[in-house]
Amino acid sequence: INYGLKKTVYDTEVGMKYGGQPLWHHIECFVQLRSELGWFESGDCVPGFKGLKKDDQNTVLKLLPAIDAGSACNIKKVKIEPGVKIEEEIMNRQIENQSKRLFKFRDLVVNQMHKKDIIYLLEYNNQKPANGDSERMLNQLADMLTFGSLLPCPQCNSCEILFSKSGYLCNGQLTEWTKCSNILKDPERKPCKVPKTLKEKYAFLSEIRNKTEHRIVKYNPPSIAFVSNNTNGKMENEPTKPKVKRETPPLYNLKFAYVGPKEAENNLKTKLSKLGGEIISKLSENIIAVFSSKHEVQNMGSRMKKAKELGIHIIPIDYVDLVESNPTNAINYISSTTLCDWGTDPNSRIVQEEANTKKSKSIYTKSVAKSMTLKIKDGSAVDPESGLQDVAHVYLDKNCKYSVVLGLADIQRNKNSYYKLQLLESDSKNKRK
Ligand SMILES: [Zn+2]
Ligand SMILES: [Zn+2]
Known part of the structure; x- marks a missing residue:
């Protein structure tokens, strides 16, 4: 038919x-x-x-x-299945309709508006103009004209929230060191307001509706077939599917240890493996943190002593629940939930791991030898970058190590930058470098 x-x-x-x-x-x-x-x-x-x-x-x-x-x-x-397809068809049509209106505005803006007026209109509606690429700012304005202006990010209060394939991505800072990266599927909006002067200058701005609309976000998680194709390197088999990067779990490849009663360990192992991490019984410098309790820290058994020697943070079991609810902060939670008064920056522990797996090299990514043994002396490691690990140790003054790491982790963008400052003392003479 x-x-x-x-x-x-x-x-x-x-x-x-x-x-x-x-x-x-x-x-x-x-x-x-x-x-x-x-x-x-x-x-x-x-x-x-x-x-x-x-x-x-x-x-x-x-x-x-x-x-x-x-x-x-x-x-x-x-x-059964055909019904799902029809719902999808309806949704596709709505998305098509929305983007038609969005691109109409975008074209009008491109053809008529001056950049300073674009910025003025965005700021008039309390939107922080997207920096960098001017395309981003055009998309931001077209989105605002079509659907309404966005209210500040509920997590960081930033007003720079931009549409992306999987939702509205916040570009604000959570702290001085951490990007927000909040993704909002249905952000709150206010109707877009246009100042009189701009309405007189650009006629189409009078057409802006005094109401908000939900912008449909269609995000297709990769199908199993797609993921397996992808790992075989055959991307071109499914040209219609968006090329979604398979997301790695928040604790992917991270090794933890556990000190405490045996009964609690299995449950922890299961939860942890869902997040990509694993429990290793041997304590070594590869361990990013040790699960335990305040009680065990006070007891200071032999394994706890070893963890202290290696400068590994002790974290509570419910760390896994925190990570589950807010995966982007996984690494920061190690320092913020720590139960002990020692511990080197956990970021510095994963930097080496990531650098090893990184294949592409840029001038900003230093290459690190495939396997790197950190020499431990008095409980802290001399950074091998210094080339002094065989002849010097980290200066120790009244149990205070002169070693500090300033880390900036941006998991969303797979970036991890850090500065490491150490005061080294020569092993033989008292020559300081
Ligand atoms: Zn049909
Ligand atoms: Zn935010």
Whole structure:
């Protein structure tokens, strides 16, 4: 059958706003959806039925017998996969409609508006103009004109929130050292306001609606088939799917240790493995943190002593729950939940790991030898970058180590920068470097 059925629907988002939206369905799809669309008459009541060929009329009658609304639930059970496809079809159409309006505004802005007016209009609506690429600022303004202005990020209060494929990405700073990277699927908005002077200058700005609209975000997580294709290096097999980078779990490849009663360990192992981390029994400098309790820290058993010697943080079991609820802060939580008064910066422990796996080299990424043994003397390691690890140790004054790491971790962008400052004392003479 090479024809479709049209049904005007009022219950979609677009339909509600514009008083009905015509949607076409294949006859098979229509049959699956008829109860939802509210069509209970028999096939010969379909508008245009008389104009069909005899064969087609019979097919329509066979596929669309009259039903009463009460038995409509039986029909619903038939709807399995095709129904999902139709919902997707409807969503695609809404997205298409939204981007049509967005690009109309974007074109008008590109062709008519001066940059200083673009910035003025954004700031007038309390939006921080996106810096860098001017395309980003154009997208930001077009989004604001189409859907309304965005309220500040609830996590960091930043007003630089930009649309991306998976949602609205906050570009603010959580702390001086950490990017916010909050992703909002449905950010709060205010209607966009246009100052009078700009309305007089640019006629199209008078068309801006005094209301907000939800921008549909369609994010397709990679299918299993796609991921396996991807790992085989055959990306071109699925050209229609967005090329989504497979996300690594927050504690991917990180090794932890555990000190405490055996009973609690298995539960912890399970939770941890879901986040990508693992428990190693041997305490070594590869361990990023040790799960334990305040009680064990006070007891100071032999394994606890060893952890202290290696400068490894002791963290509570519920660290895993924190990471689960806020994965981007995984590494920072180690320092903030620590139960002990020792511990080197956990960021400096993963830097080496990441550098090893990094294949592309830029001048900003220093290459690090594949395996690196840190020499431990008096509980702290001399950074091998100094080349002095064989002849010097970190200066120690009344149990205070002269070694400090300033770290800036941006997990979203897979960046981890740090400065390491150490005061080294020669092993042989008292020559300081
Ligand atoms: Zn269809
Ligand atoms: Zn934020």
